[in-house]
Amino acid sequence: MKITFPHMGNTAIVLKALFGELGLTFVPPPPITKHTLSLGVQHSPEAACLPLKINMGNFIEAIELGADTIVMAGGVGPCRFGYYHQVQNEILKDLYCEVKMVVLEPPDNHIGEFFARMRLLTGTNSWWRLLKAMRFAFEKCVALDMLEQEASYLRCRELKRGQVDRVYRKACQGIDLASTIKDVRWCRDEFMEEMRALPLDWQKQPVKIGLTGEIYSLLEPYASGHMEKHLGHLGAEVRRSLYLHEWINEHLFMGLLRVRTHHQARKLAVPYLSCQVGGHGQEAIGSTLEFIRNGFDGVIKVAPLTCMPEIVAQAILPWVEKDHGIPVMTIYMDEQTGEAGLLTRLEAFVDMLERKKRAGCSKWG
Amino acid sequence: MKITSVLKISPTAKRSQTSPVIGVPRALSYFEYLPLWRAFFEALGCRVVISPETNKKILDDGVQAAVEEACLPVKLYYGHVKALSGKVDYVFVPRLISVAKKTYVCPKFMGVPDMVRTAAHFDRHYPELLIVDVNHRLRGGGWNQALVNAGTQLGFAPAVIRRGLQAGRQAQDDFEVQLHTGINPAMALADWEKRGRAIKRTGPKAGKDQAAAAPGGLVIAVIGHPYQIFDRFVSLNLLGKLQAEGVRVITASAVADQVGREATSHLPKRLFWSFGQKLLGGSLHLLEQPIDGLIYVAAFGCGPDSMVGEIVERHAKRADQVPFLMLTIDEHTGEAGVNTRLEAFLDLITRKKHESSIKKTRIAIKGYRG
Numbered sequence: 001m002k003i004t005f006p007h008m009g010n011t012a013i014v015l016k017a018l019f020g021e022l023g024l025t026f027v028p029p030p031p032i033t034k035h036t037l038s039l040g041v042q043h044s045p046e047a048a049c050l051p052l053k054i055n056m057g058n059f060i061e062a063i064e065l066g067a068d069t070i071v072m073a074g075g076v077g078p079c080r081f082g083y084y085h086q087v088q089n090e091i092l093k094d095l096y097c098e099v100k101m102v103v104l105e106p107p108d109n110h111i112g113e114f115f116a117r118m119r120l121l122t123g124t125n126s127w128w129r130l131l132k133a134m135r136f137a138f139e140k141c142v143a144l145d146m147l148e149q150e151a152s153y154l155r156c157r158e159l160k161r162g163q164v165d166r167v168y169r170k171a172c173q174g175i176d177l178a179s180t181i182k183d184v185r186w187c188r189d190e191f192m193e194e195m196r197a198l199p200l201d202w203q204k205q206p207v208k209i210g211l212t213g214e215i216y217s218l219l220e221p222y223a224s225g226h227m228e229k230h231l232g233h234l235g236a237e238v239r240r241s242l243y244l245h246e247w248i249n250e251h252l253f254m255g256l257l258r259v260r261t262h263h264q265a266r267k268l269a270v271p272y273l274s275c276q277v278g279g280h281g282q283e284a285i286g287s288t289l290e291f292i293r294n295g296f297d298g299v300i301k302v303a304p305l306t307c308m309p310e311i312v313a314q315a316i317l318p319w320v321e322k323d324h325g326i327p328v329m330t331i332y333m334d335e336q337t338g339e340a341g342l343l344t345r346l347e348a349f350v351d352m353l354e355r356k357k358r359a360g361c362s363k364w365g
Numbered sequence: 366m367k368i369t370s371v372l373k374i375s376p377t378a379k380r381s382q383t384s385p386v387i388g389v390p391r392a393l394s395y396f397e398y399l400p401l402w403r404a405f406f407e408a409l410g411c412r413v414v415i416s417p418e419t420n421k422k423i424l425d426d427g428v429q430a431a432v433e434e435a436c437l438p439v440k441l442y443y444g445h446v447k448a449l450s451g452k453v454d455y456v457f458v459p460r461l462i463s464v465a466k467k468t469y470v471c472p473k474f475m476g477v478p479d480m481v482r483t484a485a486h487f488d489r490h491y492p493e494l495l496i497v498d499v500n501h502r503l504r505g506g507g508w509n510q511a512l513v514n515a516g517t518q519l520g521f522a523p524a525v526i527r528r529g530l531q532a533g534r535q536a537q538d539d540f541e542v543q544l545h546t547g548i549n550p551a552m553a554l555a556d557w558e559k560r561g562r563a564i565k566r567t568g569p570k571a572g573k574d575q576a577a578a579a580p581g582g583l584v585i586a587v588i589g590h591p592y593q594i595f596d597r598f599v600s601l602n603l604l605g606k607l608q609a610e611g612v613r614v615i616t617a618s619a620v621a622d623q624v625g626r627e628a629t630s631h632l633p634k635r636l637f638w639s640f641g642q643k644l645l646g647g648s649l650h651l652l653e654q655p656i657d658g659l660i661y662v663a664a665f666g667c668g669p670d671s672m673v674g675e676i677v678e679r680h681a682k683r684a685d686q687v688p689f690l691m692l693t694i695d696e697h698t699g700e701a702g703v704n705t706r707l708e709a710f711l712d713l714i715t716r717k718k719h720e721s722s723i724k725k726t727r728i729a730i731k732g733y734r735g
Contacts, residue, residue, distance in 0.1 A: 047663065047671035047693065077637030078469035080668040086634045087672050090679050108467075108635060273479045275462060275498070277472040306434065306666040312476030315432045319483045332434060 004067035006055040009219035021133030029062035050304035051216040074105030079278035143188035155232025210291030212241035214303040241287030281309030305334040388453030390445035396591035400540040405533030419598035436664040455495040468639040589662030617647025641669035665695035
């Protein structure tokens, strides 16, 4: 059994740690490139959203490398992500790639279904060993998220473009190679120091932009056209509303750990959108309100084209904008989105925020 | 995760002598639940006003108010709500979260009341909304509870509401029985609109639908959300065009839920959208029946359609090569383009049918000789 999985940001490093600890053989798909996307687009339904297409490309490339089992998350609605694996399975069947799909999702009838699926993965490992492996993987996940957060905080302040990213990439590699929890922590602290020791402009008062929206577009830089990096280079401090370890804690560990959750965000969103609409629709509105509370200058909501929950959120956000006087921009991504067009929009948005901020300062000062 | 809504809006009950006038937008779930709503509200003594059939004005209003990326039916919903302003006291905007056990509906149905609320926030010309949650995931939270809530919000006594509920249930059951007999749902709905009750067709008119199916004529399954294919404006009168060509049309509404479930039982995963399940079950069932072609009408940007359509297409291509046509419709779809595609499709299946009948004859002749 050779396991593979779809890419989503740094998920590959985390899953590698998990499977490695459990002694399973795995083939991570090659990094996402144009080729991955075009493979995915070629074989996926045209109207499906971007993550499905990129995942499809990942699977095909991984199967070429010899993978025969796919592990992915699922769901029971109402977002279409819950039905991804079913459609992907049918596509692979027509391509004559018979693979086993292990889908981690809430059971339909009986909790036993979930454990049976887990057992397939864990094999002869004891539950204790599984717990230990999960702890190790989660530690890596937290470290990576902290580094990523720091990178988007510092990127706008770097004096020589690209230095922060260089250190961040090195850090990712370091954490990938770390083999004990102690190593992971040491690696994290070491690279955090290195990042902060770079020549940075600490006097700068950049505009602060909150990035919210759909999870895949937020976590996978390729799916958002490397938006976080671009915004940093345009001179904006960026913070995301969602990091991988928060999602894992909320959805896989049932919120057991003391990690920031989105309860607060959902509560804030209620006057505008009173029920969850699947995906991260309600959270997008709630996080926008949280960003406003924390004094951010603007919010960008990013999602794949035709994402249903995000369309609901987008329809309601003008109300939030009007109530709080904060600019919110929605950007949809699909395989047609060009980098230049995206950059122009981001540049205009950052420009507008900077001017707004200056005007605000001069009014008070 | 249980999705629940916590919104509590109670309309400022207009204390007047007469019962309120309730508006029903002719969009989205109207095509599934009109009899239930109408019978219920009329039993309470309210007057029910339905928005006019979709027209250019409604489309323009809707497109203007909605976000660009929403699907056409949702955009039209805005337009239909707005079209009722000034004519009614409240517009009935149910929030469909789950209408059957262990299922959901599309996220846009869950968000639509809040989306319309946002539009109303920016535009004074929107009527007052009567929003209730339909959430089958909660204990006793299905349509019954939703209608009870609606009645309570309007200030009716529990006994009256109970009577209304019975009338509504009865009407909906009649409607569904009517659909399963294969009657054109658009016609059934038209009856409900005109008279407010099911009409038993007897006499020479009884087989009018079936009459279209001249012996040897084409039988085509048209699959799509009811709010797509039965709205003449949205579907560019697709059903009318097919019937004018002498084609007998079968839709997924005619397939009972139980039959649909059996048709999809071989799939490893149960579909969690109840309307999507209806389409998937309906099409997989119809693919096994002797049909000449299958037309899938999808809304541009519809999530369930993108998934269900793909699976249906793959099954259609695998199983005996049933000709398949996917029509994706949005507000920019031109009628001429649809006509051309439809014509080509009909040509294709006519030729295919002709060829296969020739082949059959040849085989028969060969068999006779041999």
